[in-house]
Amino acid sequence: MPMIINDALHRLLLDNLTTATLLLDAELRLEYMNPAAEMLLAISGQRSHGQFISELFTESAEAVSSLRQAVEEAHPFNKREAVLTSITGQNLTVDYAVTPVISRGATLLLLEVFPRDRMLRITKEEAQLSKQETTKLLVRGLAHEIKNPLGGIRGAAQLLARELPEENLKDYTNVIIEEADRLRNLVDRMLGSNKLPLLSMTNVHEVLERVSSLVEAESQGCITLVRDYDPSIPDVLIDREQMIQAVLNIVRNAMQALSPLSDMRLGRITLRTRALRQFTIGHVRHRLVTKIEIIDNGPGIPPDLQETIFFPMVSGRADGTGLGLAITQNIISQHQGLIECESHPGHTVFTIFLPLEQGATQP
Structure with a gap:
């Protein structure tokens, strides 16, 4: 038996989309907003019902004119890398598609908004995490090469101190030992703690x-x-x-x-x-x-x-x-x-x- 597509199913499908979706009436007032759009714009669709588009977010005067033209001419359009300012003052870089929909003789506008900030941020984070891992490997390799000879230098200075005939000459070996310890502590700080977090x-x-x-x-x-x-x-x-x-x-x-x-x-x-x-x-x-x-x-x-x-x-x-x-x-x-x-x-x-x-x- 074929499934009957009805308004309730349409609403269910829209509510579960990960794409931010808004529906505006011919006066550019909000008819519907799915949860993905609520999350993106940080507003409540139920409380914002009936509000004018510029009360939800702002872009430019030309953008509102383009939406009005889409209603009048029933002509769809896309816009890339638009910067929207939400009512919280946050700037969002997005792509969006506008599609006129004829329903019961009236023209509605379907807006599909695709955030670009998230993808740009993910790319930046991946590069940052990659640099972090590279730095860790570099530091650990460098620390290994430094700590091994430091141990030998310190040990040799201690042995030399025991053989020195005069006590005042030990001041020089003490300098070697103290500087070796300082360098070792510096390397340990570069490596960070070896202890697992106590969560x-x-x-x-x-x-x-x-x-x-x-x-x-x-x-x-x-x-x-x-x-x-x-x-x-x-x-x-x-x-x-x-x-x-x-x-x-x-x-x-x-x-x-x-x-x-x-x-x-x-x-x-x-x-x-x-x-x-x-x-x-x-x-x-x-x-x-x-x-x-x-x-x-x-x-x-x-x-x-x-x-x-x-x-x-x-x-x-x-x-x-x-x-x-x-x-x-x-x-x-x-x-x-x-x-x-x-x-x-x-x-x-x-x-x-x-x-x-x-x-x-x-x-």
Whole structure:
């Protein structure tokens, strides 16, 4: 018996599409929006029913004219790499297709929206993760080549010290031993901790509050700390101490970036948390991810350093070791997370993404 296609089945099919789909009436007011569109635009289709298209998102005056023309002439069209601004202020790069649909004598517009940001971000993340793995192999190989002769040098210096006839000559062998130990410690820091994370269900805001208390003590209240937390974020499976270290490394960098300001009280660091749904990290799509942002209003990171700031021994300061961000990235990687950075003068954002759910699927 053939299946009867009815309105309920049409609605069911649209609701389960992964493509963001909107239906507008002849006046360009919202008739329907599927869950994928709600997620993309961060609005509720039910609450937005009947709203004009520009109340859902904005693009340009020409875009509205093109939609009106599509209604009048029943002519479909596509647009590539359009930049939509959602009602939350977020810019989205998308492709979209507009198809006029005649229903009961009226012309409706079917909009299919294909986000480009996600694919561009996935490509960028894959390149970043590949660089991270390459760097790890390079550092481990270099560390192996350094630590082996260091052990020999230290041992030889100890043996030499025992044979020296005068006690004051041991000052020279002590310098050799101390410098060998310093280099070994530096290499160990480059490699990061060999310990596996001690995972437990932890509230990320406890981590941020611990970092805040440390920063306030170090800065003696000279820097303004702004907390912008999403209290609905559930606990996440992390190593609390490692995560404190990871966030603290970023916040301390922000403090040091703000230190040249003529008035430190103008310096501001914001700690912000949000929950994201259906977010892809590398090749894995997670149903729920926590997003931690560390934002400062310092001078920003020089453009020539932005692509390499997570590499060991890369620092924008003359007295920096270049290990803090490399260690942070290693910790976040051990938690199957991701760290990103965007910076321009007056606004630098480090963003940490941590999976909230263990169940994940390939995108």
